[in-house]
Amino acid sequence: MSELIIKDLHVSIEEKEILKGVSLTIKSNEIHALMGPNGNGKSTLLSAIMGHPKYIVTSGSITLDGIDVLTMSVDERSRAGLFLAMQYPQEVPGVTNSDFLRAAINARRDTPIPLFSFIKEMEKTIKDMEMKPDLAHRFLNEGFSGGEKKRNEIVQMRMLKPSMAMLDEIDSGLDVDALKIVASSVVALQKEIGCGVLAVSHYERFYQLLQPTHAHVLVDGKIVAEGNEELVTKIDTEGYDWLYKEYNIQPVLEVKENKTFTLGTCAAPKKGTQV
Numbered sequence: 001m002s003e004l005i006i007k008d009l010h011v012s013i014e015e016k017e018i019l020k021g022v023s024l025t026i027k028s029n030e031i032h033a034l035m036g037p038n039g040n041g042k043s044t045l046l047s048a049i050m051g052h053p054k055y056i057v058t059s060g061s062i063t064l065d066g067i068d069v070l071t072m073s074v075d076e077r078s079r080a081g082l083f084l085a086m087q088y089p090q091e092v093p094g095v096t097n098s099d100f101l102r103a104a105i106n107a108r109r110d111t112p113i114p115l116f117s118f119i120k121e122m123e124k125t126i127k128d129m130e131m132k133p134d135l136a137h138r139f140l141n142e143g144f145s146g147g148e149k150k151r152n153e154i155v156q157m158r159m160l161k162p163s164m165a166m167l168d169e170i171d172s173g174l175d176v177d178a179l180k181i182v183a184s185s186v187v188a189l190q191k192e193i194g195c196g197v198l199a200v201s202h203y204e205r206f207y208q209l210l211q212p213t214h215a216h217v218l219v220d221g222k223i224v225a226e227g228n229e230e231l232v233t234k235i236d237t238e239g240y241d242w243l244y245k246e247y248n249i250q251p252v253l254e255v256k257e258n259k260t261f262t263l264g265t266c267a268a269p270k271k272g273t274q275v
């Protein structure tokens with residue numbers, strides 16, 4: 001039985017306060033849905049729990065089974081049972097998927113996993129996720145499609161068997177079939193090992209497959225509403241406006257980046273050509 005307890009958590013990024021007092025308790029066998037408009041702190045919460053160095057916890061506490069998580073390094077948090085399937089998985093050229101996973105598994109064992117058992121389990125997991133068999137030997141996420149990166153996060157989750165799994169928009173970039181594969185894989189693992197799950201998604205369709213036991217809405221760095229699957233349905237049909245009115249709150253508006261583009265030489269007119 002595991003229990004992740006977050007109390008009055010305040011988190012800043014580059015001196016700007018993003019989380020303004022979040023409290024949340026997740027136990028084994030519970031599936032929590034975390035919703036909220038973009039740019040209001042959902043990923044910040046997950047990254048702070050996992051220990052991303054950019055996200056500075058200024059006050060509050062996080063404990064896993066009574067042990068202070070905030071004093072742990074990222075790898076210690078992972079070995080303690082925390083897992084984060086990232087919203088934007090990073091490409092790591094030069095490290096194969098299988099080497100990465102084997103190292104992560106061995107880091108939590110006294111003796112290394114026998115190679116044969118590892119290969120067998122990895123092949124089975126990749127097959128279950130309906131992914132290409134060469135995936136194990138390719139560099140981690142390099143050249144993977146958006147959907148392959150997301151499925152690969154679940155391959156990692158299934159192989160590492162965390163006690164608390166956090167999924168950050170794992171459904172984005174997945175087509176309908178892939179969504180079903182990913183959701184049923186999470187549900188199957190959750191039932192098998194009884195882990196707690198904290199899942200960020202904007203879509204009821206994903207939550208219908210996941211069947212959350214609890215739901216929370218994060219606006220401007222605070223949890224402003226809590227409930228169960230009914231809350232997910234209400235937000236899906238009515239959006240967030242009713243919440244802003246009912247609780248007299250203002251969401252943080254997401255700032256869209258103005259990306260600047262430079263034209264390559266191929267776009268420059270050749271000397272003497274008329275433009």
Ligand code: ADP
Nearest residue numbers: 013018036037038039040041042043044045054
């Ligand atoms: P959500 O996941 O709810 O869409 P985020 O937690 O990603 O929101 O972002 C909350 C705020 O924190 C936004 O204003 C975002 O720009 C800022 N933020 C998040 N991550 C970083 C970062 N690594 N560097 C700078 N600002 C960040």
Ligand code: MG
Nearest residue numbers: 042043044087
């Ligand atoms: Mg996010």
